[in-house]
Amino acid sequence: MLMAVVVASGALVGPSPTSPPTRPTTLVEAVTSPPTTVDPALARTLGERTVAANVFQTLLTPSPDGVAPGLAQSWEVSGNVVTLHLNPQARLTNGQPLTAATVAQALARPLWPSVASLPAKELLGLVVGSDQVARGGARTLSGVVALDAKTVAITLKNPPADPTAFLRGLAQEALAVVPPDDLVQGGPNWQLTNLWGSGGWQLESWQLHSSLAFRSSLPGVSWEVKVEDFSSPALAAASIANNLAQVWSLEPSTLSALSTSELARVHFVPDRQELVWSARLPGAGAVVVPVQSLARAAFRDTVPVDGMPANVTAPPGVLAVEADDPWAVALGQAIAAQSRGALVMQKWTAGTPLPQGTTAYLGPDPSAFPSGVNQPLMREGGLFMWSSAISGVGVFPNGLLNWAQVTFRP
Numbered sequence: 001m002l003m004a005v006v007v008a009s010g011a012l013v014g015p016s017p018t019s020p021p022t023r024p025t026t027l028v029e030a031v032t033s034p035p036t037t038v039d040p041a042l043a044r045t046l047g048e049r050t051v052a053a054n055v056f057q058t059l060l061t062p063s064p065d066g067v068a069p070g071l072a073q074s075w076e077v078s079g080n081v082v083t084l085h086l087n088p089q090a091r092l093t094n095g096q097p098l099t100a101a102t103v104a105q106a107l108a109r110p111l112w113p114s115v116a117s118l119p120a121k122e123l124l125g126l127v128v129g130s131d132q133v134a135r136g137g138a139r140t141l142s143g144v145v146a147l148d149a150k151t152v153a154i155t156l157k158n159p160p161a162d163p164t165a166f167l168r169g170l171a172q173e174a175l176a177v178v179p180p181d182d183l184v185q186g187g188p189n190w191q192l193t194n195l196w197g198s199g200g201w202q203l204e205s206w207q208l209h210s211s212l213a214f215r216s217s218l219p220g221v222s223w224e225v226k227v228e229d230f231s232s233p234a235l236a237a238a239s240i241a242n243n244l245a246q247v248w249s250l251e252p253s254t255l256s257a258l259s260t261s262e263l264a265r266v267h268f269v270p271d272r273q274e275l276v277w278s279a280r281l282p283g284a285g286a287v288v289v290p291v292q293s294l295a296r297a298a299f300r301d302t303v304p305v306d307g308m309p310a311n312v313t314a315p316p317g318v319l320a321v322e323a324d325d326p327w328a329v330a331l332g333q334a335i336a337a338q339s340r341g342a343l344v345m346q347k348w349t350a351g352t353p354l355p356q357g358t359t360a361y362l363g364p365d366p367s368a369f370p371s372g373v374n375q376p377l378m379r380e381g382g383l384f385m386w387s388s389a390i391s392g393v394g395v396f397p398n399g400l401l402n403w404a405q406v407t408f409r410p
Helices: 046-055 100-111 118-123 130-135 163-170 180-189 233-241 252-257 291-298 326-339
Strands: 002-006 026-031 060-063 066-069 072-078 081-086 144-148 151-155 201-207 211-216 224-229 247-250 267-279 287-289 312-314 317-322 343-348 358-363 373-386 390-395 401-408
Touching (some): 026 401, 060 163, 072 163, 100 118, 247 401, 291 326, 291 373, 326 343
Antiparallel strands (some): 081 151, 287 312, 390 401
16 A cells, blocks of 8 residues: 655744744743643643643644644655655754654654653554553664654554545644653753743743743744643633733633633634544434534533534444543533433544444544544534633644744734
8 A cells, every 4th residue: 555645845943933022022822731741742731741742743733634744844654664754954943954863763753661641551552562662672663764964754563544634643733742852951850940942932941840941943933832720710711811821721621610601711722633423324223412502511512513413323332532632532421411411422642443332423534434424523623712812723633732833912
């Protein structure tokens, strides 16, 4: 099997600013749980994931059709070998060119016992040598080789049944590229010392359990970013109202904690991904799910759902929900509760086998459940509250806040 994707060699790598301010300023991002790590392989909270997405970049990015370029500008899949061609213009935040050798080490790093990232272990389980690295028997993946300075070959244990599924794994945040220089310079405390990353933002200071500050090396971005803990949704909303912070990213699950007046200040910014329902053809005893009304309630009318089907159906069984997709998780919980046990929700990680007994899937990957019939439900994106100092924000393809795409009012 041969699958190839090629884009123009001049494709942009990294976030690009829109409407930069006319004067330097500091963007304060409110979080309700202070980041305890900036390691993309270990990031779990929305604040940690947002920081990691800005500081580190992935080789590929998600798109409705599968994947789109990231640090890699093109790729091919032939048999059990995936070949990635890095963008020749891609550079690390410290100005050094991104090389295939850097990528090879970066892919192995999340599997090291000192990191032991469960998502990375699942996503890279198909790669030759992944078991040895995870056990501590090797520091590099024998199946990942730098063919030249800008080409990486990844050998899988077997030809993938669905090549797109593995490629989507390379677009996951857990496999973002952490440069080896960050590890060498910082040692055990690499996250606190000389952190540069691959996304264009350098860590300036970190007060644990309080705040982090970052300086940009991106052209046209003259503002710094401070990520500050405000402990609770109520305090975060108040910080925005009083311009103590300029932007706050919300999880869909946080909406239930907001008052009606606070909900009126929530903005939905769509991203590239679409939430998909995929289910086996129902027979006798089919479960009818009033998905549009459940979405209105779960997301408290902050997201356009008029284009959603009123109902979807599935045979009783397991509803596999993409574990890293907050939209899928929130709606999946509502569906499981409404079905009263007919559909049992189980969180699932891309790149791993679906749970036994799966009859329906909910998430952004239309190829995740080959036995099902797909129905697009709604665009995904990010939920934000921002102050009067801001006129809009931009997001990464996965809906996380892109610090470089904040638009300041004059």
